[in-house]
Amino acid sequence: MAMAAALRREGKRLAPLISSQQPINTxxxxxxxxxxxxxxxxARSISTQIVRNRMKSVKNIQxxxxxxxxxxxxxxxxxxxxxENSRGLWQPFTALLGDAISIDVKKNVVITVxxxxxxxxxxxxxxxxxxxxxxxxxxxxxKETKYVILGEKAKAQLIRDSxxxxxxxxxxxxxxxxxxxxxxxxxxxxxxxxxxxxxxxVFNKFHSVVQFIPTVSTVLSPEVVERxxxxxxxxxxxxxxxxEGGETKSEILQNLSEFQFSCVMFNAVxxxxxxxxxxxMSAMDSSSRNAGDMLDRLTLTYNRTRQASxxxxxxxxxxxxxxxxx
Amino acid sequence: xxxxxxxxxxxxxxxxxxxxxxxxxxxxRNCLKEPHKTEVLSREKVHFSLSKWVDGKAQKPTxxxxxx
Numbered sequence: 001m002a003m004a005a006a007l008r009r010e011g012k013r014l015a016p017l018i019s020s021q022q023p024i025n026t027x028x029x030x031x032x033x034x035x036x037x038x039x040x041x042x043a044r045s046i047s048t049q050i051v052r053n054r055m056k057s058v059k060n061i062q063x064x065x066x067x068x069x070x071x072x073x074x075x076x077x078x079x080x081x082x083x084e085n086s087r088g089l090w091q092p093f094t095a096l097l098g099d100a101i102s103i104d105v106k107k108n109v110v111i112t113v114x115x116x117x118x119x120x121x122x123x124x125x126x127x128x129x130x131x132x133x134x135x136x137x138x139x140x141x142x143k144e145t146k147y148v149i150l151g152e153k154a155k156a157q158l159i160r161d162s163x164x165x166x167x168x169x170x171x172x173x174x175x176x177x178x179x180x181x182x183x184x185x186x187x188x189x190x191x192x193x194x195x196x197x198x199x200x201x202v203f204n205k206f207h208s209v210v211q212f213i214p215t216v217s218t219v220l221s222p223e224v225v226e227r228x229x230x231x232x233x234x235x236x237x238x239x240x241x242x243x244e245g246g247e248t249k250s251e252i253l254q255n256l257s258e259f260q261f262s263c264v265m266f267n268a269v270x271x272x273x274x275x276x277x278x279x280x281m282s283a284m285d286s287s288s289r290n291a292g293d294m295l296d297r298l299t300l301t302y303n304r305t306r307q308a309s310x311x312x313x314x315x316x317x318x319x320x321x322x323x324x325x326x
Numbered sequence: 327x328x329x330x331x332x333x334x335x336x337x338x339x340x341x342x343x344x345x346x347x348x349x350x351x352x353x354x355r356n357c358l359k360e361p362h363k364t365e366v367l368s369r370e371k372v373h374f375s376l377s378k379w380v381d382g383k384a385q386k387p388t389x390x391x392x393x394x
Contacts, residue, residue, distance in 0.1 A: 163379075163382040163383075164381065164382040166379040166382070166384075167378070167379055168376065168377070168378055168379065169376075169377050169379065169384060170374055170375070170376050170377075171374065171375050171387075172373060172374050172375045172389075173373075173374050175373045175374075176371040176373050177369070179369055179370050179371065180370070181348060181351070181352075181370035181371075181372055182370070182371065182372045182373065182374065184344045184347075184348055185344075185348070185372050185390060186374055186376075186390075187344055188342055188344040188345055188348075189376055189390070191342055191344070192342070193378060247333065251333060254343070255333075255343040256343075258342050258343040258344050259343050259344065259347065261344075262344045
């Protein structure tokens with residue numbers, strides 16, 4: 001965390017330098033071609049101070065990004081097995097209740113899962129994009145779509161254009177390692193605070209360290225499940241199951257859909273955390289590489305400048321000496 | 327699934343199945359022997375902050391946390 005803050009500070013300090021990289025290089029190059037221009041004030045050699053300072057800061061940034069990559073890699077390993085194990089939780093539900101993404105209902109709630117911290121590539125923008133598309137897809141007369149947002153990053157993006165549709169926002173999920181109790185309390189809070197016919201959970205499913213598939217899981221309200229099952233819609237097969245015990249079907253369905261929601265949420269949050277670490281790892285890898293490239297370029301410029309000033313001095317000495325003897 | 331007799335009661339108390347199953351799970355966890363008990367109980371920590379939104383503005387966030 002401290003590292004990210006330090007990086008941000010460094011970045012802010014360096015942003016003008018990096019963005020104005022081209023002008024600096026051209027001034028350096030032009031001073032190489034005509035060194036007499038810069039020696040107006042009596043200074044003979046060209047100052048290499050700026051280049052040296054930039055080299056130092058680029059090297060520091062590289063160190064930080066490398067360290068962040070290591071941290072992300074170790075965090076990824078911890079969360080990856082848990083995410084893969086948690087897939088077994090939602091699979092039976094999908095087998096029983098299906099994943100009716102195209103279902104057409106009045107009250108839609110889009111749950112966008114994102115991260116609290118940045119520097120992890122485009123995974124947060126992807127979930128936001130998919131959420132926006134889902135809400136547009138499900139918009140219409142007498143229909144309403146609300147957002148429930150997990151994580152700071154999606155909140156910052158959705159606040160810009162659809163702040164009136166946000167119903168809830170939840171942050172600081174990852175202070176402790178993610179666990180089922182936490183997510184179920186969270187799911188409970190969401191259920192108590194929104195009215196829904198269908199909950200659509202948007203998250204990045206972890207596929208490999210460099211591949212994250214934006215995914216939508218749909219959880220229907222018990223009433224919709226019952227309606228669909230009775231009218232023989234998408235869930236027609238549900239009626240083939242027999243219900244044991246003295247409970248009515250609606251009671252069972254209510255319990256089931258609540259439990260399904262918390263299980264799907266658990267998996268979604270874990271998958272997204274896993275994708276976040278993977279994305280951060282590859283982002284930090286490429287930024288370390290970029291810093292290395294930049295450092296190479298700067299070293300080249302620095303050496304050239306130094307060589308040029310040495311050559312100039314030699315020429316001056318030799319021509320001075322030959323003027324005396326001649 | 328929940329035992330048949332209890333369902334109406336916890337529903338009437340305003341609980342969802344999630345809360346009910348959490349309470350049950352916690353009971354089971356408390357039945358474990360040491361050292362597994364402390365390990366399991368320390369793993370299941372709740373911490374997040376929730377804010378409701380009214381008319382495009384976030385209300386004051388409420389913190390749900392076990393560790394104070």
